[in-house]
Amino acid sequence: MDTLRFFTGMFRSLRTFILRREVEIVGQCHMCGKCCQDIVIQDQGNWLTSKRKFKKICEQEPEYERFRILGRDGKGHLLFGCKLQNEDGTCSCHEDRLSLCRNYPSKSIYYQGAWIEPECGYRFKSIKFRDVFTRKKPLRAPRFSKVLDQEIEQAEKKR
Known part of the structure; x- marks a missing residue:
């Protein structure tokens, strides 16, 4: 599985x-709560693998005490769950959640070859090679001024 994720991420980046x-x-x-389970946490660019390091982070940043260690993934990274997740999977502090939670999902997940859970309301939208080759999508995004001119032209036609 790690090999598949690696090559998927490489393909997406390419x-x-x-x-x-x-x-x-x-x-x-959709507040499904899937993003609150099996969380991996980074510290200074490295995934946490040590319980001792996690305790040290909690001492420095007490808001991280909301996470509990669930186990490890195949690479030895610590997996966390959130203590503030309600029984129905929703977040009990959705308005005051950490930036780690607020910024989910990040583009880095896509480029690491991972997927978003199907229940999640978010999706990755990317241009595929076939869209460009079949001319369904332009190779480059249109310039903003060109799009603006088109919008103005359409508005004038409606008048």
Whole structure:
């Protein structure tokens, strides 16, 4: 599975580089709670693998005490769950959640070859090679001024 994720991430990065079109995150939170389970946390660019390091982070940033260690993934990274998740999976502090939670999902998930859970209201939207080759999508995003001119032209036609 790690090999599949690695190559998926590499392919996605290569496609983005070639097509010069960044992935978009579309949708909205359905408060399904899937993002509150099996969380991996980074500290200074490294995934946490040590319980001792996690305790040290909690001493420095007490808001991280909301997370409990659930176990480890296949690479030895600590997996966390949130103590503030309600029985129905919703967040009990949705308005005051950490930036880690507020910024989910990030584009880095896409480029690491991971997927968003199907229950989640968010989706990754990317331009595919076939869309460009079949001319369904332009290779480059249109210039803003061109789009604005088109909108003005359409508004004038309606008058």
